[in-house]
Amino acid sequence: MAPVIRPMHGSADSAMQPVSLGGMSIGAVVALTVGAVFAVAGLATYGYKSLKRRREESPGFRLSSVIKRSLAEEGRAQKISRNLSLHNQQQRQQQQQQRQGESPTTPDALQMMSEGNSPVSDTGPQAEEAAGNLGSLTFSVLYDKCKQTLLVTIVRCEDLPAKDAHLGSSDPYVKLQLLPEKRHK
Known part of the structure; x- marks a missing residue:
């Protein structure tokens, strides 16, 4: 609806009457527009913060x-x-070194230890049997x-x-x- 401007009756200088939009003054329309902009900005900020918090709380975020x-x-x-798997020959060498009390310093033993396989520390007969049957x-x-x-x-x-x-x-x-x-x- 377009604003209507009407000259005032009875005035000599033909002054303008205040504009009204559907029964509302311009000040009320501006106030509602500013309020709507702030409401949309507030909702957008709330959505962004909640999404960011949810993403930070996920277990994959904290690697x-x-x-x-x-x-x-x-x-x-x-x-x-x-x-x-340990080869039978490497297992026998390991058991012999444990029986003799030597530290595993051969290249094969060092390679086994570097791959994450550590020699068995218990030298009892049960440990030797278990190491052979793993x-x-x-x-x-x-x-x-x-x-x-x-x-x-x-x-x-x-x-x-x-x-x-x-x-x-x-x-x-x-x-x-x-x-x-x-x-x-």
């Missing part, structure tokens, strides 16, 4: 520095496979950047000892422990 660094370097999901377990670790999940899959297991002697079956599983980054002083 450790090691995972953040590896994600920044690689930029995609990387599959890491490790074979944790079998092998191959698993893969996959980090999915989109879903922010770490997926551990057992690929193959061979010659695992029985969980229960009466049942004769084994229950293979992988226990994975993420450690914080070590900083040297």
Whole structure:
């Protein structure tokens, strides 16, 4: 509706009458417009803050520095496979070194220790029997950047000892422990 401007009757200088829009004065229209702008701005600010808070509270937002660094370097999901089986010859060498009380300083033993396989510290006969009958377990670790999940899959297991002697079956599983980054002083 267009504003209507009418000359005042009875005045000699033909002064203008105040403009009204649908029965409301211009001051009321300006006040309502300013109020609506502030209301929309307030709702937008509230929505932004609540969305930001929800994003910060998600578990994927608080990744450790090691995972953040590896994600920044690689930029995609990387599959890491490790074979944790010890060959019979390496197991025999390890057992002989433990019996003799020597430290594992051969290149094969150092390589085994660097791959994450540590020698058995208990030198009792039960530990030696258990070390010889552990079998092998191959698993893969996959980090999915989109879903922010770490997926551990057992690929193959061979010659695992029985969980229960009466049942004769084994229950293979992988226990994975993420450690914080070590900083040297």
